Amino acid sequence: MTKGDILKGLEYVVEPDLKKNIVEARLVSNIRIDGNKVSFDLAVNNPAMHNRKRITDACEHYLQMHVNKDIEVDINVSALSSDPNERPSEQRKHLSEVKHVIAVASGKGGVGKSTVTANLATSLVKQGYKVGLIDADIYGPSMPMMFDTVHEKPGVQDVDGRRMITPVESPWGVKIISIGYFADPEQAVVWRGPMATKALQQMFRDVYWGDLDFMLIDLPPGTGDVHLTLVKEAPLTGAIVVSTPQAVALADAKKGVAMFKIDEINVPVLGIVENMSYFMPEDMPDKKYHIFGKDGAKLLAEDLKVTLLGQIPLVQSVREAGDAGRPAVLQANTPQAKAFDDFAQRVIDEVAKRKQPQMNLN
Ligand SMILES: Nc1ncnc2c1ncn2[C@@H]1O[C@H](COP(=O)(O)OP(=O)(O)OP(=O)(O)O)[C@@H](O)[C@H]1O
Ligand SMILES: [Mg+2]
Structure with a gap:
């Protein structure tokens, strides 16, 4: 029994006043599991006795039905503040409806981080997952172009009395937010440290992802x-x-992996993906030219004891697809689409291996 199981079971319980399930409304916090006992805090809009009883009975019922029929449930009910900004911080946690948050990084620039991210997002959507994408490259946003959404603007929506930004959506359903949607595309954006931090914080705190x-x-x-x-x-x-397999990129990739491992950051590295592994002429897909060296990232992954998540060929149409705003993984039955799909599958496997994400961090 995991926190994820409990949250899934609780999604069946609707808060009568908010008319939303209690997980979506972020009313559940502090889940603790001990054998078949589970306890958690639950905020309700109307804390009158009969209402408390109704909602705690419903929680118990659905947890027994969907999680474990012998479950023992202990719920600590409190009243929800009427002012959304005064609600316990737990309920304002950013991204709490998101199951897995994955950062894509590189030490060196230009190695294909954005290309890889756009294709990963698209491959996951093809497989039926709901996917959001934050373009945190506030100095050189590329997602508006890679998803052909340069001229779109995010919307605004009221969520529980708070004005929130709604992301732009690509035609195949990736939800995207990028500083590029707000800034004039012709204008260079010069962010100083604190401004950059603020812009990024807003992408997390003020965007409604569902x-x-x-x-x-x-x-x-x-x-x-x-x-x-x-x-x-x-x-x-x-x-x-x-x-890439090239020595200069590998040295920086090593630093990138090390950054996630330092104590104050301490984020699990799911693995390394080697991009531009070899040049593949599209009219001769059997030919492989290792123009940046062979297996560099593969060997680095072995050396650092992290998973090699994939090897993506350097193919002209990958670049063209990126520029045209239709990620290459959409071109069915091509070796490059297969390379991206295989990579996505390994990412899913790695995520599944980790324990459930902490739903309430900070
Ligand atoms: N596998 C590939 N095959 C062909 N072209 C590629 C491939 N991967 C990336 N490119 C191209 O290389 C260029 C750089 O890629 P991309 O913008 O994804 O890199 P990046 O690491 O995000 O760069 P930056 O550090 O500037 O953010 C782009 O023009 C992209 O289309
Ligand atoms: Mg980029």
Whole structure:
């Protein structure tokens, strides 16, 4: 029995005044599991006795039905403050409806981080997952172009009395937020440290994502303010490091992996993905030219004892697809689409191996 199981069972319980399930409304916190005993805190809008009883009975019923018929449930009910900003911080946690948050990083710039992220997001959607994407590269946002949504603007919506931003959605259903949707595309955005931090915080706190299976975060290259903010703001399930097989990229990838492992960051590295592994001419898909060296990232992964998540070929149409806003993984039955799909599958496997993400971090 995991926290995830409990939350799934509790999704059947609707808070009568908010007319939303109690998980979606973020009313459940502090879940503790001990054998077949579970306890948690629950906030309700109307704490009158009869209402408490109705909702705690419902929790028990659905947990017995969907999780474990012998479950013993102990619920600590409190009243929800009428002012959303005064609600216990637990209920305002960002991204709490998101099951797995994955950061995509690289030490070196230009190794294909954004390309890999866009294709991973799209492959996951193809497999039926609900996926959101934060373009945290506030210095050089590329997601609006890679999803052909340059001229779209995020919306605004009231959620529980709070004004929130709604993400842009690609035609195949990836939800995206990027600083590029707010800034003038012609204008260079020069962010200083604190401004960068603030912009990124807003992407986490003020965007209404709804239910998501995966949230991917495309990081700027290197290690800096944005990376630290991210670790503080987002309950990361893990990080993926992108590298080419070339020595200069590998040295930086090694630093990238090391960054996630330092004590104050301490984010599990799901693995390394090798991009531009070999050049593949599309009219001769059997030919492989290892122009940046062979298996560099594969060997690095072995050396660092992390998983090699995939080897993506350098193919002209991958670049063209990125520029056209239709990620290459959408081109069915091509070797490059298969490479991206295999990579996505390994990411799913790695995520499944980790324990349930902490739902309430910070
Ligand atoms: N496997 C690939 N095959 C062909 N072209 C690729 C491949 N991967 C990336 N590219 C191209 O290489 C360029 C850089 O890729 P991308 O923008 O994804 O890198 P990045 O690591 O996000 O860069 P930055 O550090 O600037 O954010 C892009 O033009 C992209 O289309
Ligand atoms: Mg990029």
